[in-house]
Amino acid sequence: MLLDFCLENGGEMGMAPYPKGYLGNGLPPIPEVVGFGHIIQKESLPDGRSNIILEGLGTAEIVSLTSTEPFYIAQVSKREHQRNKNVSDELKEKIEELLVLTKRILLAEGAEEDLILKMNQILVHPFPVDFIASLIYFDFKTKQTILETTNLDTKANLLKQVLMGLNLGE
Template sequence: MRNNDHFDFSSALPIINEDTEFFPLMSQQDEDEMNNEETPDVLAILPLRNTVLFPGVVIPITVGRDKSIKLIKEAYKGNRIIGVVSQMDITIEDPTFEELNKVGTVAQIIKMLQMPDGNTTVIIQGKQRFRLLEQVQSEPYIKVTISKFEEAKHKVDKEFKALVASIREMSAQIIQLSPNIPSEAGIALKNIESTSFLINFISSNMNADVSDKQKMLEMTNLRERALMVMELLTLELQMLELKNQIQSKVRTDLDKQQRDYFLNQQLKTIQEELGGNSSDLEYNNLELRAKKKRWGTQVAEFFRKELEKLSRMNPSAPDYSIQINYLELLLDLPWNDFTKDNFD
């Protein structure tokens, strides 16, 4: 069976029409109204493998497990309210109550779609966090009793405002450096009014492990959650900057290699048009002079290797002329040539 994986939110936008009742970007008033909504004491639970749902955030989910499909279809016919909880071990196909995290999110099913490949896709919006208490049903899907997750009050001082501003700015930098993130995400960030929704929105979309996202979901204090978001964003930004530096250096090196190759090809063409390749002429001339030398076998073999080394060198390289001079010096030495000295 397939995982309950979420896909890019931007791909879901065309299939959500204007009649859909949800807030893609929540205002403070929207959030206050959502927090005051009544939630059932018992919820059917949709386990998630690879993601965490945060309050206010809208995500698409591909549902593949038989239990999950049955749950979604029944809930869609009713009040469309379910509980969404990430499982502790993503490799487990059919998690039990004990294998689920104990903090989840109340979710509203916005839309259900039957995809061409046979899978069921649902678009859900997080509402409120809750704690799992007891299991009251295991088949055909898990149902549990819940209690509301209480958010601790935090002080909105200058330090907290500066922290939120830094998070917003750093997120914008990451969007700018990431080619796969649409530019609309940056516009969305600027238009988010609610601080808690901003933190939830970034937590949901940032490149972090599911375990880290679950940890943030379970934090009762918004300031502490914001600090963890800042820490994870800093790591992500550093990785992106390093990645871009490496890619830029590779592109520069490739550009230089391509330029050198192009220039060498041009030089080769010009030399051929002028009556032959000068490097070939030099090689042939050195080889011809070597055949006339009366040197021993060892010296001849040594010279041959040095001549082969020359043939593998780029004529435009600085070492090429040095190798030419070295070979000419070997040829100029009087190997086994003797003269009769006159001491008179």
């Protein structure tokens, strides 16, 4: 139902992490800032569910909720983020370092070599820090802070702290 609604209305979908330990009734609360993207692929499964590939386009601030039944429908204001384009050499090096740290974590977790090789494409992704943050499991609050931050250098510094901690914990 949600997927059909999104596909019929421009193919965009917002995403927010499910609050850890939420036990309340009804729909869980969502943060004021959410990620959003465009559905680029849908694979229907025999049991009625679907696998989708969502291309991340940025973040949006929820202005108002139009509906909460049977799912959230919101009016949003898209936020402008600094893109990975025409950035300083120092920032490029920092993103490369994030990539190395991420590969180490994923290899330690048993990721396949094919995935690790494909990760070099992240260097030309418009939002490389957000993409890397989406691959690694760490606490929701920090991940949300990274998502909400619009300056690429600040985002990279926040993620570097997380990745350094995870690498030291190996």
